[in-house]
């Protein structure tokens with residue numbers, strides 16, 4: 399959570415990988431034109447634009463439904479025309495929902511002014527992010543449903559309430575970069591879902607920050623049940639139960655500020671979970687999941703950290719399932735993860751992941767001797783992409799295994815899993831190996 403995030407990102411701007419499906423690139427203002435980024439053509443349209451603000455960046459998500467071809471670029475401030483610095487995303491072959499035209503999403507958080515969209519030319523929709531000041535940013539796409547995520551670095555003021563869409567602004571201002579003066583009638587209308595209610599509902603930061611802040615992320619929820627066991631036990635219910643136990647135990651110690659990405663049976667997109675974790679100086683992010691396999695005998699516990707690829711087919715299949723995409727979509731993935739953050743945090747994340755896994759297996763073994771450890775692993779989990787803190791993902795046994803599914807119905811087993819996570823997090827906190835440590 400260092401303040402030098404912006405400068406650090408500069409270093410990665412040229413590291414751009416193109417993947418068949420997930421594409422990320424880092425860019426800075428010195429990068430005048432990013433080459434087009436991929437994707438198969440399809441009939442899709444921009445259906446929603448949302449934004450979240452936290453102390454490190456503001457995240458804008460542009461939902462297009464189907465995969466689209468897109469390109470991001472920047473424009474410097476144009477005082478002659480009264481235009482601020484801008485980031486724009488050209489989306490080709492896409493339409494735009496009428497509700498988004500001519501209604502900019504007003505943000506005005508000291509970092510972003512507004513987000514608007516319009517038809518740039520016959521085949522292109524342009525989404526323009528008007529900035530209050532120049533800033534580094536990253537753009538990447540996530541599939542199923544396809545959405546383009548723009549993270550603009552810098553601290554934004556977090557408003558108490560969403561702001562209503564303002565009057566149409568900027569009309570025919572020269573949002574088009576040099577070539578086409580036929581400026582788009584660009585002011586988009588984006589539903590004012592500026593801060594999602596769930597994000598906005600997060601408790602305010604306490605006046606006196608406890609030593610360690612932990613975000614527990616029970617995977618799945620709502621329409622997404624996660625994996626389902628042979629007798630119908632749902633992953634989403636199990637991980638929520640475990641998360642509540644962890645929260646209760648951590649709060650009892652008095653050493654932690656504990657939050658949860660969800661505390662009920664609701665669906666939350668993966669990228670929103672990460673944005674929530676980055677909000678409010680969270681030190682440790684623990685995503686909770688239960689594994690599943692076609693091999694009904696597969697068993698045991700493993701804990702993951704984010705990596706660009708997976709070391710074997712099983713981990714790749716797991717990441718694909720947790721990401722909600724077919725495995726083929728994941729195979730071409732080249733993650734550009736912000737090495738500044740993940741590089742620094744990765745060692746910490748690896749350390750925490752190993753501690754978590756060992757402790758969970760040990761605690762569960764006291765109730766169920768022979769609980770198996772599959773150890774520390776790495777895979778490309780979307781929910782961990784962009785996390786600025788020490789972040790791990792626990793796969794707490796296999797719900798597809800009849801014996802392990804039965805265990806997961808036993809509160810004592812869930813308590814053991816929670817005890818393991820709590821022990822590891824406390825150990826990690828007490829030893830001062832915190833994400834806030836500068837590297």
Ligand SMILES: [Zn+2]
Pocket residue numbers: 617618624625633686687688720
């Ligand atoms: Zn899961």
